[in-house]
Amino acid sequence: MKRKAMSLLLVLILAASVFAFSACSGDDGSGDEGAAEADTIKIGVFGPTTGPVAAYGSAVVESVKLAAAEINEAGGINGTEVEIFDYDTQADSTEAINIYNRLKDQDQVHAIIGGTISSETLAVKELAIADNMPMLTPTGTAAEITVDAPSIFRACYLDPYQGKAAAQFALDSLGAETAAILYNSDDAYSSGIAEAFRDAFNESGEVTVFEGYTANSVDYSAELTTVQNENPDIIFLPDYYQTVGSIATQIRDMGLEQTVVGVDGWDSVEIDYAEQVEGYYFVNHFAKTDPSEVVQNFIQAFQDEYGSEPNALGALGYDSMHVMAEAISNASSLSREDIVAALSEVEYDGVTGTIKFDEQGDAAEKNISIIKLVDGEHVLEDTVSVE
Template sequence: MLIASMFTFAACGGSDNGDGGNGDAETIKIGAFGPLSGEVAAYGTAMTDSAKLAVEEINAAGGIDGKQIELFVYDTKADKAEAVNIYNRLRDQDEVVAIIGGTISGETLAVKELAIADNMPMLTPTATSADVTIGAPSIFRACFLDPYQGSAAAAFSVETLGAETVAVLYNSDDAYSEGIAEAYKAAVEAEGLEVVYYDAYTSEVRDFNTYLTQIQSAAPDIIFLPDYYNRIGLIATQMKDLGMEQIAVGVDGWDSVEIDYAEQVEGFFFVNHFAKDDPDPIVQNFIAAFQDAFDREPNALGALGYDAAYILAEAIKNAGSTDAQAIIDALADIEYTGVTGPIRFDDEGDAANKNIAIIKIVDGKHVLEEKISAK
C-alpha cells in the first residue's frame, strides 16, 4: 500500500460518500495520510502508526457495530500535490467514508476545498493552521490551533521564565511557523515585553550564523523558535557553537528534536499536546501499547492520531450510518476524553478548551514542566 502511494493517482470522478456501496459492506473504510518519508517523516509515521494501533484495538473489541474498520494509509512525502493525489485515490478507488488527516497543515490545506466540495468527513489530528477549518463544515481538528500555542508560549515566557526581552526567528516559507511567530509577538507585546529582534529565514537556509549573531548582539532573555524539529536541531547546534546562553522556547513542531539533538536542546522548553511523564493512566496505557507494538516511544502527533481514530470510530458508531452528513453531525456532537485530554468541537470544528503541556528537555527526555488548563 505504501509502495503504491509513490505513484501519482488520477482523479476518477465524484463519490457521494454515503451509504451507497458502503452501508451494506462487510468493512468500514477509513483513510489516513501524512509524510512517511522525508524530513518530517517522524510526524506522519507517528500519526498513522497510532491510528493503526487504535484501529487494531477497536477491531479486536468488535469493531463498529460488528463491522471491522479497514484503514488505508498513504505517504504524502509532505508534498501538497501528492496529498491531492492521495485524497482523490481514497475517495475514488478506496471509497473511504471518512479520512484521518492530514498530518501537517500544508497538505491538509491542499485538500481542504476538495473535502468541502465532496462533503467528506475529515478529522485532522495535527494540522494546527487556523485556516484548516474556516468555512469547512466537513473538516474537524483534534489539536489546538497555532495562535493558541503561540499565546501559551508567550504566557510561559513571561509568567514562568520571567522574560523582559525576547527574540523571534521563524521560517517565512511556512504558514505554520509564521503564524505562530505573529501570535507570540502580539502576545508578549501585549504584556509589555520588548521584542528586540524579529526576523525570518527561508526553508533553504542551513547556515543560521548571521541571524544568530544578530540575536546575540541584541541580547534577549528568551529566543522563540517556531519551526519543525529537523531545522530546530540545526539552529540549536549553531547556537551552542556560538556560545549563546539564552533559553529557547518552541512549539509542538519540536517534538522528536531530542532524538538527534538532545545535548543541543538540553534545558529548552516547548509547547506540546501531551507529556510522556504525565501519570494519567490513559497516557501511560497508550505509551505502553505503542511501545509494545512498534518498539519505540510515541510522540505527541502519535497521541493525537490515536485520539482521532477513536473519535472518528465513535462518531460513526453514534451516527449509525456511513452517510457523510450523519458522520459530520455525529462529530459535531462528540465528547471524548483521550490521551491529549478532553476533546469536543466548537462551531468551527476546532477542539475547544484543549489543555497545553509545557515540556522541558532534560537529559534527552521530556519532563512536564507545567500544564496549562484552557480557560
C-alpha cells in the same frame, strides 16, 4: 416464438433494472452507504512517512492503526471491522491531493484522518468541502484549516493558541522581559505561530528581534548575530525538529546562553539533538510523564506494538481514530452527511485530553503541556490554559 420473445424481453428488463440500480448505487458525492451494506468501514490516513518530518506522519499512521486494531479486537464499530488505507505524502501538497482523490475514488473510504501537517491539509481542504468528506486532522494546527469547512474537524489546538501559550509561559514562568523570534518565513505554520507569540508577548514584554529565514537556509549566523547584539532574555523558535536541531547547534556554537522556547514541531528533536537542546522548553499536546492511566496505557501499547515510545502526534492520531470510531458508531448511517453530523456531537476523553468540537470544528478548551528537555527526555514543567 412468442415465448422466446417474451424471455428476451424479461432479460432486457432485468438487465435494465440492474444497470439502473448500479447507477444509483455509485459514488455521487454523498457517500450514502448503510452500515448493513458495508463489509468494512474504510478509513483513509495520509501524512509524510518519509522525508524531513517522517517522524510525524509515521507516528500518526502507526497510532491510527494501533487504535483500529484495538477497536476491531473489541468487535469493530457496531460489529463491522475497520479497514485502514494509509499513504505517504512525503510532505508534498500535490501528492496530498493525489492521495485524497485516490482515497475517495479508488478506495471509497467513509472518512479520512489527515493530514498530518498543515500544508497538506490545506491543500485538500476545498476538495473535502466540495465532497462533504468527513475529515479529521489530528495534527494540522493552521487556524484556517477549519474556516468555512463544515466537514473538516481538528483534534489538536491551533497555531495561535500555542503561540500565546508559549508567550504566557515565557513571561510568567521564565520572567522574560525581552524576546527574539526566529522563524521560517516560507512556512505558514512557523510564521503564524511567530506572529501569535509576538502579539501576546508584546502585551507585557518587548520583542526586540523578529527575524525570518528561508526554508532552504543552512547558515543562521546572520540572524543569530542580530540576536547576540540585542541580547534578549529568551529566544522563541517555532519550527520543525530537524531545522530546530540545526539552529540549536549553531546557537551553542556561538555561545548564546539564552533559554530557547519552542512549539509542538519540536517533538522528536531530542532523538538526534539531545545535547544541543538540553534545558530548552517547548509546548506540546501531551506529556509522556503524565501518570494518568489513559496516557500510560497508550504508551505501553505503542511500545509493545512498535518497540519505541510514541510522540505527541502519535497520541493525537490515536485519539483521532477513537473519535472517528465513536462518531461512526453514533451516526444514523455511513453516509458522509451523517458521519459529519455525528462528529460535531462527539465528546471524547483521550490521551491528549478531552476532545469536543466547537461550531467551527476545532477542539475547544484543550490544555497545553510545557515540556522541558532534560538528558534527552521530556519532563512536564507546567500545564497552560489560554483564554
